[in-house]
Amino acid sequence: MTILNAGRSIVRETKASYAFVERNVHLVRRYWGWEVVFLVYTIVNALSITFIAKASPAITGVDLGSDKVGEFILYLLVGTLVWNYISILFGVISDTITWERWEGTIEYTFMAPISRLTHLLGTTLFAICYGVVHTLVILAAVSLFFNVSLAQANVTSALVILAVGSCSFVGIGILAAVLPLLFPERGAQMTNVVNALILLVSGVYFPISVLPGWMQTLSRISPAYYVLEGARAALLRNADLASLAGTALLPLVLIGLISVPFGLWVFHRAERYAKRTGKLKRNG
Numbered sequence: 001m002t003i004l005n006a007g008r009s010i011v012r013e014t015k016a017s018y019a020f021v022e023r024n025v026h027l028v029r030r031y032w033g034w035e036v037v038f039l040v041y042t043i044v045n046a047l048s049i050t051f052i053a054k055a056s057p058a059i060t061g062v063d064l065g066s067d068k069v070g071e072f073i074l075y076l077l078v079g080t081l082v083w084n085y086i087s088i089l090f091g092v093i094s095d096t097i098t099w100e101r102w103e104g105t106i107e108y109t110f111m112a113p114i115s116r117l118t119h120l121l122g123t124t125l126f127a128i129c130y131g132v133v134h135t136l137v138i139l140a141a142v143s144l145f146f147n148v149s150l151a152q153a154n155v156t157s158a159l160v161i162l163a164v165g166s167c168s169f170v171g172i173g174i175l176a177a178v179l180p181l182l183f184p185e186r187g188a189q190m191t192n193v194v195n196a197l198i199l200l201v202s203g204v205y206f207p208i209s210v211l212p213g214w215m216q217t218l219s220r221i222s223p224a225y226y227v228l229e230g231a232r233a234a235l236l237r238n239a240d241l242a243s244l245a246g247t248a249l250l251p252l253v254l255i256g257l258i259s260v261p262f263g264l265w266v267f268h269r270a271e272r273y274a275k276r277t278g279k280l281k282r283n284g
Contacts, residue, residue: 016122017121017125020118020121020123020126021129024123024126039137039138043141045080046077046080046084046138046141047142050077050145050146053069053072054073054146056069056072073146074148074235076205077142078231078235079228080204081135081138082204082228083204083224085132086227087199088135089127089128090169090173090195091127091173092126093124093127093173094173094180094191094195095177095191096177097181098187101180101184106280110280116267116268116271124170124173127173154234154238157233157239158230158231158235161230161231162227164249165223165230167256168223168227168252168256169223170256170259170263171259171260172259174264174267175259175267178266178267179194181271181279182270182279184279199224202222202224223252223256223259226247226252227248229247229248233248
C-alpha cells in the first residue's frame with residue numbers, strides 16, 4: 001500500500017506540475033500582443049548588437065579582415081542568444097509571485113494542496129520551453145541578415161552547458177522570487193535590478209577582463225559567466241566536454257547543487273512569513 005500511495009502521489013504531483021505549464025501557456029496566449037512586442041524588441045536588440053560587430057572596421061578605422069569581423073559577429077551573437085535564454089529563464093521564475101498577484105490567484109495557488117516544489121517545477125519547465133522557442137526565433141531572424149555558420153561548432157557541448165547552466169539559474173531565480181513575496185511594493189523592481197547586475201558582470205558582450213578587479217570577483221560567482229564561457233568555447237572553438245569540465249561544467253554543477261536547495265529553503269521560509277503577516281494578497 002505504501003508503494004501504491006507513493007505512486008499515486010507522484011502521478012498527482014506530476015499532473016499538478018503540468019497544470020502550471022499549461023496555465024502559463026494560456027497566459028502567454030492571453031497577452032499575445034505584449035509577447036509580440038517583447039519578441040520584436042528582442043530581435044531588434046540582437047540585430048543592433050550584431051551590426052555593431054559588422055560596423056567595427058568603420059567605427060575603429062582599422063581593417064580587421066572578414067574573418068575577424070565574422071568572429072566578432074559570432075562572439076556577440078552567441079552572447080546575445082545565450083543571455084536571452086537565461087534571462088527569460090530567470091525572469092519567468094523570479095516573476096512567479098508577481099504574475100500571481102497580477103492575476104489575483106496568489107492566495108488560491110498558495111493554499112492549494114500541492115507542494116511548492118511542484119509549483120516551481122511547473123514554472124521552471126515552462127520557462128525552459130519558452131526560453132528555447134524564443135531564442136530559436138531570434139536566431140532564425142538574425143540568420144536572415146547574417147551568414148551564421150555553426151558547421152565547425154560543438155553543438156552537443158553547448159547544449160550540455162546550457163542544460164547544466166539552466167539548473168544553476170533555477171536556484172538564482174527562486175531566490176529572486178522571494179523579493180516580490182516579501183516586498184509587494186518594490187519586489188518586482190528589485191528582481192529587475194538583480195537581472196541587470198548579472199548582465200553587467202557576466203561578460204555577455206565583452207570579456208570580464210575589462211572589468212575592475214572587484215567586479216571580476218562578482219563575475220566568478222555568476223552562473224551566467226560560466227554558461228557564456230562554455231557556450232562560446234563550444235560554438236566558436238569546438239571545445240569538447242572534457243576540456244570544459246573544469247572551466248564551466250564543474251562550477252555550474254556546484255552552483256546548482258548549492259543554489260537550488262538553498263533557494264527552495266529560503267522560499268519556503270519566506271512563504272510562511274508572508275502567510276503569517278498577510279503579504280500574499282497585498283498588491284502594493
